[in-house]
Amino acid sequence: MFTLDRRSHVALPQQLVQQVVLAIRSGALKPGAALAGTRTLADELGVHRNTVNAAIDELAAQGWVEKRHGRATRVTTTLPIPHDVEAGATRGLGFGVRPWPGSSRAFEAVPKGVLDFSSGLPDPRLFDATALARAYRRSLRHSKGRLLGFGHPAGDERLRRALAAQLSARRGIPCTEDDVVITRGSQLAMHLLALALTRPGDTIAVESPGYPSYRDAFTCLGVRALAISVDDEGLDVEKLATVKTPLRAVLLTPNTQDPTTVTLSARRRLALLEFARRRRVPLLELDTDFEFTFEGPAGLPLASQDRAGVVVYVGTLSKALAPGLRTGFVVAPKELRDTLLAVRGQVDRTGDAGLERALAEMLEDGEVQRHSLKARRVFLERRDLLLELLRRELGDVLSFEVPRGGLGLWATVSRSVDVEAWAARALNHGVRFFPGSAFSPTGRKLHALRLGFAHLNETELVEAVRRLVRARA
Amino acid sequence: MFTLDRRSHVALPQQLVQQVVLAIRSGALKPGAALAGTRTLADELGVHRNTVNAAIDELAAQGWVEKRHGRATRVTTTLPIPHDVEAGATRGLGFGVRPWPGSSRAFEAVPKGVLDFSSGLPDPRLFDATALARAYRRSLRHSKGRLLGFGHPAGDERLRRALAAQLSARRGIPCTEDDVVITRGSQLAMHLLALALTRPGDTIAVESPGYPSYRDAFTCLGVRALAISVDDEGLDVEKLATVKTPLRAVLLTPNTQDPTTVTLSARRRLALLEFARRRRVPLLELDTDFEFTFEGPAGLPLASQDRAGVVVYVGTLSKALAPGLRTGFVVAPKELRDTLLAVRGQVDRTGDAGLERALAEMLEDGEVQRHSLKARRVFLERRDLLLELLRRELGDVLSFEVPRGGLGLWATVSRSVDVEAWAARALNHGVRFFPGSAFSPTGRKLHALRLGFAHLNETELVEAVRRLVRARA
Numbered sequence: 001m002f003t004l005d006r007r008s009h010v011a012l013p014q015q016l017v018q019q020v021v022l023a024i025r026s027g028a029l030k031p032g033a034a035l036a037g038t039r040t041l042a043d044e045l046g047v048h049r050n051t052v053n054a055a056i057d058e059l060a061a062q063g064w065v066e067k068r069h070g071r072a073t074r075v076t077t078t079l080p081i082p083h084d085v086e087a088g089a090t091r092g093l094g095f096g097v098r099p100w101p102g103s104s105r106a107f108e109a110v111p112k113g114v115l116d117f118s119s120g121l122p123d124p125r126l127f128d129a130t131a132l133a134r135a136y137r138r139s140l141r142h143s144k145g146r147l148l149g150f151g152h153p154a155g156d157e158r159l160r161r162a163l164a165a166q167l168s169a170r171r172g173i174p175c176t177e178d179d180v181v182i183t184r185g186s187q188l189a190m191h192l193l194a195l196a197l198t199r200p201g202d203t204i205a206v207e208s209p210g211y212p213s214y215r216d217a218f219t220c221l222g223v224r225a226l227a228i229s230v231d232d233e234g235l236d237v238e239k240l241a242t243v244k245t246p247l248r249a250v251l252l253t254p255n256t257q258d259p260t261t262v263t264l265s266a267r268r269r270l271a272l273l274e275f276a277r278r279r280r281v282p283l284l285e286l287d288t289d290f291e292f293t294f295e296g297p298a299g300l301p302l303a304s305q306d307r308a309g310v311v312v313y314v315g316t317l318s319k320a321l322a323p324g325l326r327t328g329f330v331v332a333p334k335e336l337r338d339t340l341l342a343v344r345g346q347v348d349r350t351g352d353a354g355l356e357r358a359l360a361e362m363l364e365d366g367e368v369q370r371h372s373l374k375a376r377r378v379f380l381e382r383r384d385l386l387l388e389l390l391r392r393e394l395g396d397v398l399s400f401e402v403p404r405g406g407l408g409l410w411a412t413v414s415r416s417v418d419v420e421a422w423a424a425r426a427l428n429h430g431v432r433f434f435p436g437s438a439f440s441p442t443g444r445k446l447h448a449l450r451l452g453f454a455h456l457n458e459t460e461l462v463e464a465v466r467r468l469v470r471a472r473a
Numbered sequence: 474m475f476t477l478d479r480r481s482h483v484a485l486p487q488q489l490v491q492q493v494v495l496a497i498r499s500g501a502l503k504p505g506a507a508l509a510g511t512r513t514l515a516d517e518l519g520v521h522r523n524t525v526n527a528a529i530d531e532l533a534a535q536g537w538v539e540k541r542h543g544r545a546t547r548v549t550t551t552l553p554i555p556h557d558v559e560a561g562a563t564r565g566l567g568f569g570v571r572p573w574p575g576s577s578r579a580f581e582a583v584p585k586g587v588l589d590f591s592s593g594l595p596d597p598r599l600f601d602a603t604a605l606a607r608a609y610r611r612s613l614r615h616s617k618g619r620l621l622g623f624g625h626p627a628g629d630e631r632l633r634r635a636l637a638a639q640l641s642a643r644r645g646i647p648c649t650e651d652d653v654v655i656t657r658g659s660q661l662a663m664h665l666l667a668l669a670l671t672r673p674g675d676t677i678a679v680e681s682p683g684y685p686s687y688r689d690a691f692t693c694l695g696v697r698a699l700a701i702s703v704d705d706e707g708l709d710v711e712k713l714a715t716v717k718t719p720l721r722a723v724l725l726t727p728n729t730q731d732p733t734t735v736t737l738s739a740r741r742r743l744a745l746l747e748f749a750r751r752r753r754v755p756l757l758e759l760d761t762d763f764e765f766t767f768e769g770p771a772g773l774p775l776a777s778q779d780r781a782g783v784v785v786y787v788g789t790l791s792k793a794l795a796p797g798l799r800t801g802f803v804v805a806p807k808e809l810r811d812t813l814l815a816v817r818g819q820v821d822r823t824g825d826a827g828l829e830r831a832l833a834e835m836l837e838d839g840e841v842q843r844h845s846l847k848a849r850r851v852f853l854e855r856r857d858l859l860l861e862l863l864r865r866e867l868g869d870v871l872s873f874e875v876p877r878g879g880l881g882l883w884a885t886v887s888r889s890v891d892v893e894a895w896a897a898r899a900l901n902h903g904v905r906f907f908p909g910s911a912f913s914p915t916g917r918k919l920h921a922l923r924l925g926f927a928h929l930n931e932t933e934l935v936e937a938v939r940r941l942v943r944a945r946a
Contacts, residue, residue, distance in 0.1 A: 014645040014773065021778050025743060061769040063739035079740055097669055097808050100815035109625070124621035129613035129827075137606035148597035148795035149928075152582070172487040184657070188821040196570055200673060213819070220819045266536035267552055270498060296534045300487065305494050322621035324826050335570050342573035346686070346693045348661040352825065353797050354602075455622075 001028075004045050012047055016055035021064055024075055031079045034072035035065065101220045110432060115456060115464040117433035120258065120289075120408040123455040124322040126375050131367055132325075132358060139357035151353030153344040154337075155182025155329075159356040162363035163329055171290060172304030173313060179331050181340050182351055186288055186316040186328040190217035192347065193249070193284060193312065193330070196339040198223045202248040207235055209439035209446065211258040214251055214286060223248070227441040230257055234264030237271045247281045255299045256289040256406035259439050259450040263299055263404060273302070276310035282336070288316045291372040292454075293405035294380050309333045317359065319407065320372040327351075327359060379407060379454045382461060386453045389465040397472070398449075407454035413447045420445065422472055431467035474501075477518050485520055489528035494537055497548055504552045507545035508538065574693045583905060588929060588937040590906035593731065593762075593881040596928040597795040599848050604840055605798075605831060612830035624826030626817040627810075628655025628802075632829040635836035636802055644763060645777030646786060652804050654813050655824055659761055659789040659801040663690035665820065666722070666757060666785065666803070669812040671696045675721040680708055682912035682919065684731040687724060687759060696721070700914040703730055707737030710744045720754045728772045729762040729879035732912050732923040736772055736877060746775070749783035755809070761789045764845040765927075766878035767853050782806045790832065792880065793845040800824075800832060852880060852927045855934060859926045862938040870945070871922075880927035886920045893918065895945055904940035 002019045004012050023029040035041070038056060042049040056073055059065045067073050110116045140147060147156075154160065160177035167173040167180075183189040190213075198204065200222030206215045208227035219225050226243065229236050235252050250272075254264035264272070276283045285302045293299065303313040316328040332340065344350070362368050386409060390398055400411040413419050419435040426433060436446030456464055475492045477485050496502040508514070511529060515522040529546055532538040540546050583589045613620060620629075627633065633650035640646040640653075656662040663686075671677065673695030679688045681700035692698050699716065702709050708725050723745075727737035737745070749756045758775045766772065776786040789801040805813060817823070835841050859882060863871055873884040886892050892908040899906060909919030929937055 008647075010645060010647055011642045014642070014777070017773055018645055018777060022780070025746075025778070025780075057769060058773065062736070062742070062772050076739060080743060097812045100669070100812050100819070121622065123618075125618035127618065127621055129616075129618070129621065130610070133606070133610035133613050136609055137603070140602035140606050143602075145596075145598035145600065145602070145795075148600055148602065148797035149594065150796050169484045169487070172483060172491055174481075174483055184821040187819070191820045196573070213822075216819050220816075263535070266549060269535070270553060273498075296530060299535050300490060300531065304487070304491060305498070307495070307498075322618075323623050324621035324823075326821065326823070326825055339570045339573050343693075346573070346660070346689050347664045347820070348657040348799065349686075350797075350799070352799055352828065355825065355828070 002041075002045060004047060012051045013054040013058065016041075016045070016052065017058050020055070020059055024064060024079065029075050031075050032077045034074045037072065101216075111427075113430055114427065115431045115460055115467065117431065117451040117453070117456070117464060117468075118438075119455065120406065120450075120452040121323050121455050122319050122375055122379070122407060123457070124324060125457075126378060127322045127371060131362065132321075135358035135361045135367075136354060139361060140354050143354070143357065147353040147357055149353075151350045151356070153341045153350050154180070155351050156353050156356035156360055159360035159363070160329075162360045166363065167313075167315075167331065171287075172300045173331060175331050179337070181330045181332065181337055181344070182356060183328045183330060183344075184348070184351065185318055185323070185326040186286065186314050187213060187217065188326075188347075189314045189328045189330045190214045190284075192340050192343050193314075194218045194221050194223065195343045195347075196336060197282065198248045203245050204249045204251060205240055205243065205247050206251045206441055207253065207257065208441050209259055209436060209448075210251070210441065211253065211286075212439060215441060218249075218251070225251075225441050230260055230262065232262055233268055234262050235268065235272070237268040237275065241271070241275055247279065249282050249284050250276070251284045251286070253286045253288075254302050255287050256293070256404065258286070258289075258406065259408055259436075260410045261401075261403035261406045261408065264302070269302060269305060273306060273308070273310065277308040281310070283311045284314065285311050286314050288314075288319055289406045290315065291320045292376055292379060292407055294376075294383065295402070295404040303331065312336065317368070320368055320375075321359075321362075325355065325359070327356070375454075382453050382456065382458065383409070385458055385461055386451065386465070389461065390451075393465055393469050394472070408450050408452040410448060410450055413449055415447055417447075417472070419447060419449055423449070426468060426471040429467040429471040431464045431471065433468070475514075475518060477520060485524045486527040486531065489514075489518070489525065490531045493528070493532055497537060497552065502548050504548050505550045507547045510545065574689075584900075586903055587900065588904045588933055588940065590904060590924040590926070590929070590937060590941075591911075592928065593879065593923075593925040594796050594928050595792050595848055595852070595880060596930070597797060598930075599851060600795045600844065604835065605794075608831035608834045608840075609827060612834060613827050616827070616830065620826040620830055622826075624823045624829070626814045626823050627653070628824050629826050629829035629833055632833035632836070633802075635833045639836065640786075640788075640804065644760075645773045646804060648804050652810070654803045654805065654810060654817075655829060656801045656803060656817075657821070657824065658791055658796070658799040659759065659787050660686060660690065661799075661820075662787045662789075662801045662803045663687045663757075665813050665816050666787075667691045667694050667696065668816045668820075669809060670755065671721045676718045677722040677724060678713055678716065678720050679724045679914055680726065680730065681914050682732055682909060682921075683724070683914065684726065684759075685912060688914060691722075691724070698724075698914050703733055703735065705735055706741055707735050708741065708745070710741040710748065714744070714748055720752065722755050722757050723749070724757045724759070726759045726761075727775050728760050729766070729877065731759070731762075731879065732881055732909075733883045734874075734876035734879045734881070737775070742775060742778060746779060746781070746783065750781040754783070756784045757787065758784050759787050761787075761792055762879045763788065764793045765849055765852060765880055767849075767856065768875070768877040776804060785809065790841070793841055793848075794832075794835075798828065798832070800829070848927075855926050855929065855931065856882070858931055858934055859924065859938070862934065863924075866938055866942050867945070881923050881925040883921060883923050886922055888920055890920075890945070892920060892922055896922070899941060899944035902940040902944040904937045904944065906941070 004015045038052045041052045060067050160180040164175045194217045203224040206225045207230050228240050287301045303311040313331040397414045398411040423435045436448035477488045511525045514525045533540050633653040637648045667690050676697040679698045680703050701713050760774045776784040786804040870887045871884040896908045909921035
């Protein structure tokens with residue numbers, strides 16, 4: 001009646017349990033029916049008697065069978081007699097799972113061998129992982145288990161203190177560890193902010209063009225994203241000021257606008273801060289590229305000029321160190337912070353305190369700063385190489401400003417070229433890039449494209465541009 | 474006009490930039506107004522001239538001032554003249570942050586020196602962190618940066634494979650790495666499932682009493698939780714079957730019910746699977762305590778008996794290893810899995826691939842299994858000590874079944890005792906426990922309490938019970 005498969009990765013007693021249960025559920029074994037003795041079963045199945053005993057104990061513990069002293073084990077008499085579940089049984093119920101909104105585009109894996117211009121991420125190959133591993137080991141050893149329990153939902157206090165010191169000294173944002181909330185990268189920061197600040201049906205203002213994933217953190221929750229255009233002075237604050245719809249937040253990248261890399265002008269910073277104060281709208285300032293300003297000094301964030309407490313500042317260590325470490329941070333007014341922590345509790349409770357402590361040590365030792373300075377030099381060389389290659393090879397179709405900062409280049413494409421078609425062909429030629437439309441909240445076609453250069457070394461850049469040229473024809 | 478504070482943690486050039494910007498914003502410096510020369514400013518402020526130059530460059534880069542060759546730098550003439558923002562400026566805008574729903578109770582930090590019965594977590598002090606640190610170092614070294622980039626949203630493939638092998642062999646859930654999604658602990662799993670399966674206004678069924686955090690993952694998103702009572706056979710499936718409201722999911726802990734530790738009977742497993750198949754309702758099976766079955770063999774999960782693909786299985790390594798590692802997993806039908814991955818992309822993109830690879834190695838080496846067996850022995854001793862202490866010291870007010878598994882004890886309290894008041898007094902006596910009401914979806918008072926024992930060593934247990942006794946009077 002039963003047969004066990006020794007090649008299966010399911011253990012033998014487990015197999016027997018499942019088969020008995022299925023026999024009962026299919027009606028083949030009726031309530032009250034006696035099972036063969038364990039010795040008989042063991043012989044039939046060609047297994048050791050202990051295997052059968054383990055299975056019987058398991059079945060009895062779950063109430064499928066009743067063991068009776070000195071008599072045959074039988075199927076529990078009180079079990080309801082089920083009809084055959086096989087009839088009409090279907091794998092997968094059509095749970096009515098809703099198709100998830102928001103452009104999944106940014107998350108498509110890059111096919112093997114494809115050189116990827118589509119991401120603005122740094123090159124993790126530059127990062128000295130052993131220093132991190134050492135710090136991680138030290139932090140776990142010294143913590144005697146404390147870092148392996150649940151940590152504070154705001155994150156490791158030492159990391160918050162180290163970040164606060166950095167933000168104060170280098171970014172002009174006076175803050176302490178109490179003002180900082182550590183998150184799983186800037187993406188979780190946006191998700192928590194979306195849950196804390198908005199409800200389905202609310203409206204926020206976003207940059208057009210703008211980085212899709214941050215926008216999607218809101219739209220995927222049913223929030224409307226109102227597109228405000230970006231020009232060579234950054235977000236068009238004058239246009240924003242004319243918006244009548246109540247706004248729950250303004251999402252922007254004022255320092256190195258993503259993807260255009262323009263800097264929000266002083267004029268507009270003034271107007272924007274004033275707008276936020278009057279309309280009581282929080283400004284969500286994303287400043288993920290702070291370390292990578294190549295021309296002139298790094299622009300101070302909007303948050304450093306915020307007297308009215310309207311700016312929520314979001315940063316990350318993904319660019320200064322490595323994206324895989326998933327460590328971002330938020331500086332927010334207390335009322336919002338408290339809600340963020342409550343939300344965090346329901347979303348994933350807390351971060352990885354051991355890793356956070358290790359990163360704190362690396363910040364305290366200046367390890368992080370040293371790394372990002374080194375990376376900055378490398379990325380500047382890569383940027384300049386890319387600029388040179390593009391001028392030489394594609395100067396007739398691409399025009400661009402030298403990006404003041406950031407890890408991507410934004411180029412205007414001559415109207416003679418169909419950018420979408422070029423991007424599609426490029427993938428077949430083994431190079432991926434996002435056409436401007438990927439950054440347009442409305443999906444509108446733009447005669448532009450974005451090339452992220454930081455994670456491609458010089459050989460790869462040369463080859464990638466060669467493929468771009470081939471794909472163009 | 475400006476004064477710099479050398480004791481401030483804000484760098485001097487940054488301070489000067491901020492003060493100039495504020496002078497402009499307050500109207501003290503009008504558009505077109507000339508700044509003093511850098512030498513003069515440097516003398517006035519008693520700083521090096523380079524400090525002033527850095528500040529001026531910064532201000533010019535942001536467009537606040539205009540540098541003019543051979544002439545005084547002046548405030549940009551095109552700046553709009555702002556009225557004094559200080560007038561009526563308030564820190565904190567009353568963003569209209571919504572108070573976050575759901576019992577935050579489970580997330581209250583334990584005051585120093587307080588012995589905590591309120592959590593069902595294991596004891597991270599038992600965990601050999603150096604083994605983890607070693608594995609982490611190895612995985613980072615071998616990956617050459619790959620593990621520091623963005624990983625697959627489903628998690629490291631090797632960890633998924635190792636988990637799938639365990640689930641197949643030990644839990645009777647035949648699956649491969651493709652069926653598994655790694656999450657940040659079981660809490661993120663519930664959050665992702667809530668987003669994927671429900672919308673505000675939907676209804677799910679939950680156990681009463683039941684674990685609050687999993688329930689809250691849904692209710693905090695505006696989902697209604699319908700309380701179905703739990704008796705000595707587990708969730709009352711007969712009552713569930715009478716529910717007319719369309720249900721989007723049933724949340725349950727069939728194997729070691731949290732908090733009562735009862736096991737769902739075979740009779741009800743049959744009825745429940747049949748109910749789910751007919752009503753097309755996914756069963757979210759939480760099986761976080763699998764490793765800690767103390768009496769008899771570990772009950773096979775509902776998922777091992779699921780022929781119709783109605784069970785979504787959620788487990789975690791938080792209990793087998795340590796909560797701080799935040800590593801849970803979901804086994805779900807493909808249609809749901811695809812949505813979970815899309816949701817994950819918007820929530821926090823991906824996990825920590827380096828840590829996941831390290832855990833994969835520890836599973837492959839049998840390190841995890843060895844640890845959880847060791848922990849199981851220790852926790853069994855602690856359970857038995859607690860039972861003995863309670864029988865001796867509180868036998869007159871507490872009655873309980875010996876829990877077959879799980880890391881908490883559920884006890885009925887005699888009606889002569891006000892449990893809530895006892896819990897409040899206990900905190901003052903330096904011991905915390907949750908009264909039954911903490912687990913009631915309706916907040917109803919129950920004559921019961923839960924004592925999590927696994928993370929308290931024997932000395933701590935003795936002292937904790939002594940404090941319980943003192944607090945009782």
